[in-house]
Amino acid sequence: MSQDHVDAAAPRRSIYRHALAVRLTHWLNVLSLTLLLMSGLQIFNAHPALYWGDKSDFEHPLLAMTAADAPDGTGIGVTTVLGHEITTTGVLGLSFSANGRPVERGFPSWATIPSYQDLATGRLWHFFFAWLLVLNGAAYLAYALASRHLGRDLLPTRHDLAHIGRSIRDHLRLRFPKGKEAEHYNVLQKLAYLLVIFVLLPLIVLAGLAMSPQIDAGFPVLLDVFGGRQSARTVHFIAAWTLVAFVLVHLVMVLVSGVWNNLRSMITGRYVVEEEEASDGR
Amino acid sequence: MDDRGTIERRLLLRAAAAAAALPLAGCDKLSSSDWFRSLLASAEGANLRVQRLLAGRQALAPEYTEAEISPRFRSNGTSEPDDPAYQALARENFASWRLAVDGLVERPTSFSLAELAAMPSRTQITRHDCVEGWSCIGKWTGVRLSALLDTVGLKPNARYIVFHCADSLGGGFEAPASYYESIDLVDAFREQTILAYAMNGAALPIPYGAPLRLRVENQLGYKMAKYVMRVEVVDDLTRIAGGGGGYWEDRGYAWYAGI
Numbered sequence: 001m002s003q004d005h006v007d008a009a010a011p012r013r014s015i016y017r018h019a020l021a022v023r024l025t026h027w028l029n030v031l032s033l034t035l036l037l038m039s040g041l042q043i044f045n046a047h048p049a050l051y052w053g054d055k056s057d058f059e060h061p062l063l064a065m066t067a068a069d070a071p072d073g074t075g076i077g078v079t080t081v082l083g084h085e086i087t088t089t090g091v092l093g094l095s096f097s098a099n100g101r102p103v104e105r106g107f108p109s110w111a112t113i114p115s116y117q118d119l120a121t122g123r124l125w126h127f128f129f130a131w132l133l134v135l136n137g138a139a140y141l142a143y144a145l146a147s148r149h150l151g152r153d154l155l156p157t158r159h160d161l162a163h164i165g166r167s168i169r170d171h172l173r174l175r176f177p178k179g180k181e182a183e184h185y186n187v188l189q190k191l192a193y194l195l196v197i198f199v200l201l202p203l204i205v206l207a208g209l210a211m212s213p214q215i216d217a218g219f220p221v222l223l224d225v226f227g228g229r230q231s232a233r234t235v236h237f238i239a240a241w242t243l244v245a246f247v248l249v250h251l252v253m254v255l256v257s258g259v260w261n262n263l264r265s266m267i268t269g270r271y272v273v274e275e276e277e278a279s280d281g282r
Numbered sequence: 283m284d285d286r287g288t289i290e291r292r293l294l295l296r297a298a299a300a301a302a303a304l305p306l307a308g309c310d311k312l313s314s315s316d317w318f319r320s321l322l323a324s325a326e327g328a329n330l331r332v333q334r335l336l337a338g339r340q341a342l343a344p345e346y347t348e349a350e351i352s353p354r355f356r357s358n359g360t361s362e363p364d365d366p367a368y369q370a371l372a373r374e375n376f377a378s379w380r381l382a383v384d385g386l387v388e389r390p391t392s393f394s395l396a397e398l399a400a401m402p403s404r405t406q407i408t409r410h411d412c413v414e415g416w417s418c419i420g421k422w423t424g425v426r427l428s429a430l431l432d433t434v435g436l437k438p439n440a441r442y443i444v445f446h447c448a449d450s451l452g453g454g455f456e457a458p459a460s461y462y463e464s465i466d467l468v469d470a471f472r473e474q475t476i477l478a479y480a481m482n483g484a485a486l487p488i489p490y491g492a493p494l495r496l497r498v499e500n501q502l503g504y505k506m507a508k509y510v511m512r513v514e515v516v517d518d519l520t521r522i523a524g525g526g527g528g529y530w531e532d533r534g535y536a537w538y539a540g541i
């Protein structure tokens with residue numbers, strides 16, 4: 001076990017890991033993504049169904065959340081995914097208000113902003129924080145390019161890629177690098193960050209814009225890219241949950257690789273590196 | 283599990299729920315405070331300006347083929363106005379219906395359906411995007427709004443075109459209020475902006491806004507007023523109804539519905 005190596009006497013040193021610009025844009029990004037997800041679920045609830053193509057084929061949604069009557073007269077929540085019905089009472093389709101009353105809604109009130117059904121207000125939140133996400137993302141990219149953060153810290157080196165197998169094995173054993181190697185992101189971390197920054201986030205922004213009738217008039221090519229406005233809505237939804245999946249893994253890695261050290265580094269910039277021990281088993 | 287463990291677990295769960303509920307309650311509180319709503323709403327102006335800049339003021343919405351027309355076009359909002367005057371008009375197929383065009387125009391005029399049909403028209407197969415999230419495709423034929431406005435002549439201070447409708451929404455908690463909508467001159471003079479009297483090749487059916495409805499193809503469905511009875515040209519929207527420029531705008535929705 002990796003804990004075997006923890007030695008109170010192991011030499012440590014503190015390094016400056018994250019520039020102010022990275023820390024600031026990171027936390028603004030966390031804020032806007034959280035609010036975008038929850039206001040997005042509010043928007044979704046106005047018509048809790050997804051389709052493929054240009055128009056909605058109401059009889060054949062890819063995904064739909066509805067409430068139905070159980071044989072005993074009580075309400076149940078039903079989620080239909082690609083034609084398969086799943087009972088999701090309490091969470092999707094039908095959930096319970098604070099006073100225990102069953103309410104028909106796609107996602108439950110604890111997942112949406114506002115907590116009550118209000119599409120207009122959900123849209124207010126969504127478009128405000130969409131702008132924050134985009135402007136913050138542009139500021140981050142400008143900084144990452146100008147300061148060479150992108151090239152220096154995020155692009156995998158040839159050496160990184162050659163040793164990706166080892167990095168995967170280390171991750172599976174929750175064994176994290178020490179010494180010189182710990183000063184940089186490892187290769188899986190770099191690839192995950194690049195995927196989020198250059199694929200997922202641009203994808204969700206473009207899919208969001210493809211749902212705009214005004215943008216579609218100016219850039220009909222967006223509809224060709226996504227395969228229609230309803231497809232863009234579906235892609236937007238899938239991209240949102242893929243981001244959630246990334247964040248869950250990201251949070252687990254932050255937790256298991258030294259939660260206070262990681263958080264301190266993303267708040268104050270300083271990160272403590274444990275020196276490599278000669279007796280390291282590798 | 284012993285009782286102690288269960289109680290502790292329950293307490294822990296309850297504490298976690300409370301910790302999660304706190305920011306949620308905060309968001310609800312912010313959602314109903316005026317200053318925060320106007321902060322959020324500042325994005326609407328950015329949407330309008332940046333989207334028009336990017337897409338261009340003449341951009342046409344994509345048009346589709348006959349084969350792509352929705353077999354079942356959804357009808358939202360009112361599907362049959364209960365106003366007795368409207369119902370009387372509907373019973374005689376809108377033969378004595380007239381569209382009033384007034385306000386800041388040089389020659390206030392009213393038009394019969396036949397007169398509108400004789401003016402420059404446009405037919406287009408377009409996608410209708412509802413603010414709720416769904417889309418349907420339909421074919422619309424109508425008089426170009428620009429032709430109508432050129433016929434009556436706009437006064438120099440004209441800024442918005444307001445559409446007054448025969449249907450009312452509300453009831454229950456809210457007193458019923460007449461539907462209305464408004465657009466500015468940029469959208470009014472787009473080639474695809476029409477007052478439609480036909481849908482999918484037949485006279486416009488009542489659920490879709492007979493005898494006349496607006497089509498502004500670069501905006502969402504709630505902008506496209508149905509059952510239009512009067513077109514009023516104004517320089518300021520704040521004096522009409524709730525002042526927001528439309529029925530839904532008066533209830534919190536954005537006036538610019540290009541996204």
Ligand code: HEM
Nearest residue numbers: 036037040041043044130205208209211233236237240415
């Ligand atoms: C510039 C960024 C974004 C833009 C322009 C944008 C735009 C939109 C629009 C126009 C809708 C309404 C769709 C409809 O008519 O139903 C929507 C819905 C939604 N948005 Fe976004 N959005 C953005 C970013 C995000 C992000 C980052 C997330 C999640 C982390 C997100 C999650 C959602 C969800 C879950 C919905 C509900 C409907 C659906 O899944 O498409 N959005 N967004």
Ligand code: HEM
Nearest residue numbers: 017022026029030033193196243247250254262263265266
């Ligand atoms: C509460 C939630 C979050 C916490 C506690 C957190 C924490 C952290 C920490 C500690 C780091 C530094 C990792 C290291 O030094 O090895 C980091 C980096 C990063 N995080 Fe997060 N994070 C959170 C949410 C997110 C979200 C929502 C995203 C985007 C979807 C994200 C994207 C990134 C990226 C791209 C980096 C690398 C930044 C760079 O070096 O330019 N994080 N995060």
